[in-house]
Amino acid sequence: MTARVLIVDDIPTNVRLLEARLSAEYYEVLTASSGAQALAICESEDIDIVLLDVMMPEMDGFEVCRRLKANPKTHHLPVLMITALDQTSDRVQGLEAGADDFLSKPVDDTQLMARVKSLVRLKSLTDELRARALTGQQIAIEDALRAMDSISASGGSVLIIDTDRRHAERIQGYLADHRVDILTEPADAVFQVAGAGYELALISMSLDDFDPLRVSSQIRTVEHSRNLPIILMADAADKPRVVRALDLGINDYISRPVERNELQARVRTQIRRHRYAMELRESVNNTMALAVTDELTGLYNRRYFDRHLNVMLGKAQEQERDMALMILDIDHFKAVNDNHGHDVGDAVLREFAARLKRNIRGVDLACRFGGEEFVVLMPDTDTGQAEAVAERVRQAMAEKQFEVGPARPLSVTVSVGVALNESRVDTPESLIKRADVALYRAKRGGRNRVIFDAA
Template sequence: MPRTILIVDDLATNRIVIKVMLDRAHYNVAQAANAATALDRIADARPDLVLLDMRLSDIDGIAFCKKLKSSPDTADLPVIAISASPDPGARLRALEAGADEVLTKPLNEASLLARVRSLLRARATLEDLTLRRDTHRALGFAEPTARFHGPARIALIAPPRVTRTWRDGLRRVSSDRLIPMRQSEALQLDKGGAAPDLFVIGTDPGCEASGLRLVSELRTRPETRHAALILAAPETAQDSAAMALDLGANDLVTMPVDARELALRIRNQMARLRLERTLRDTLKDGLRLAVTDALTGLHNRHYALPYLARIAARAAKTGEDFAVISIDIDRFKQVNDRHGHAAGDAVLTTVACRLKQAMREIDLVARVGGEEFLLALPQTDRHGAETIAERLRQAVAGHPVALPCGTGEIAVTISIGVAIGRGGGLPDGPTQVDLVRALMQAADRALYAAKAAGRNAVHFSRCAA
């Protein structure tokens, strides 16, 4: 389902120009001519991002941005401020008020859409992590203890003369630890070492391609994939800047860099990064003992049902389908009978590991019975579920499982049943929990059909909820 963008501008012609750009990218567009109307639109349309003109008829845009960022209901709502003035002071005031970006008129369509895509991706990540945190709360677990945040580790990657200028400027306005670094050093960070929290990447004019390659590499490597990335690019390199956002950069700053602006952007990115870390820690630490299976390390049934209910609730709002997959290890009883329970445990742990490795970070894999597994896949339609289910089947059947104490190997297969939950609203009557139970039953029936068809197969439920 397309994301919704709210345009807040008191001039209808400005709103029309921006709406045309967003329509071409197939976003849903809501409009407001003033702050009061914007608040009503936010309550009704629940937009995913706001494009806010800095001059409104009823309130200063800076004050309205502060209002949005100070409310718990809208604090996480991304805001792109739009200014008619190229004044650096106006840009700084907007960033201080909490704006995620400040664009100057006339708007460059490619730059605007790239920034919109980047902020929506970041918002989606927070939504997925928040979904898991809310499941944690629903199960009655305490919030993790608030941690003290010391100075951030900031890597500065640019030609030496540029790095020295950045470091000297930031030292006057920031207490973060500044680490000059070459590109080769950034790509050779040890997996067990303390990687920088944030990278500021700059290049000489005309050499932007090397910065783009570094952004792409850092975003894909395990040591740095969760780090914040800020690319410093010349004002004339708008195409390269837009590409950097699509490759995974979190933010952009124009060269020559103003130290105060860079410090504000670092502050904003570190606030987001620390929130993501807190949410991830909630999942890792708060749920581990009570809602995980001791043998496989997967989540158990107690976690799966409320998490699925929240996926259903989110799908009702976004219109995105989701999938429920039921898996059973074929002829598992024969493994225990012929080879012993130690061999059965080896099969369970190996299958669990292969399932986990084949899934996305946002997917849920739970062990819900002796040899039964339940998978929940948000934002997944029938085609996506079919692809993933077949990948899971092959991941298990493709290699035998080693038995304990070097006693040999055993071939293992799984049968898979899939049911699709439809987004866009629930039918009258059932709650999310009722819907989830119905989908789990539908996936189980599809699993039985896969068993009846000869095992080592994928079968889809004929109905969707």
């Protein structure tokens, strides 16, 4: 995933070094030499992440960060502070100022790229949620932004997963402001989080006989804990696995020995962010008019999709980003209605929509296109990613029969056509047409398959 990165530092050598590292990874880089210049750029440009030096004349990085987070227009912009300061109090001050993360100079390339990737992924998800709110035109997004200031991070519900009980109890003691449970049997993690309402999981990288990344992955594959923030507690030797974890979507990590104030600051940041995301999701769900939702499946309807596609395609073309669109058609659906009745057909549509939502990503938008046709809009998605999602959906439908009532289970398959935004002259109509052509080829080719259509 590419992104526009703003580097803010008053020392040109530092700027050039960071710019070279990021450009080599295909990030688009903008630079600023002062806090005032950085604020102006963030106000006027579409920035995805700010790499912010702390020690600058006139306005230091802490003040710049506070101003960015106080401005509704830049409130969601991730800020990664980079500085020569190495005191824990400085890291805590940066996090309290609103920074999303903090690195000390000299910057380790691996840590830098892992942090940037993680924060860019967070920004992409936040942007998509905000875009959906704006599309509905009934979300008071300004009120939702202002609500962030009133969200408290105290009294959180935290789960510590650590086979070393003494270490876990010491961490528990650091978090006296929260309700903290300890789990020393990682195999029970999925059962522990079920229905418990946890807002954060702290997972040790030193689990006896257990892979901490596997434990984290299992937590994330369960519907009710899919969005649960996870912080890993890692030793210096764990760096390669930490980088892998961040690529897999783990939210943060803290190095051992764990420092009390830094842990408290990181925990507060993740809980506050989680509570805000939950509130924003609830706001989007509760205020979206019935006019843009499909009553049977609960998905957005064609009217909503048409408007949102127009917005997202324009954004993708303007920023030269990938985007994919897939149209799905349930195979032989007419026979379901004819042989089993429309009540069973409706049950199939509801179950299909539920499986579809479970097998796409958080940034993807699923809609009912009409009848037995569905469509999924996938921002920042290239061919490989689109194929992985489409195949996962297809398999989710075919591998397990549909339990839809007293009748025997039904075998249901789906044909999928996929098109990608490959040209600045693409229109919503042409993109839909190409995906529809691919779908038609999947139908003619024997159904239960995914076909891509090139521009």
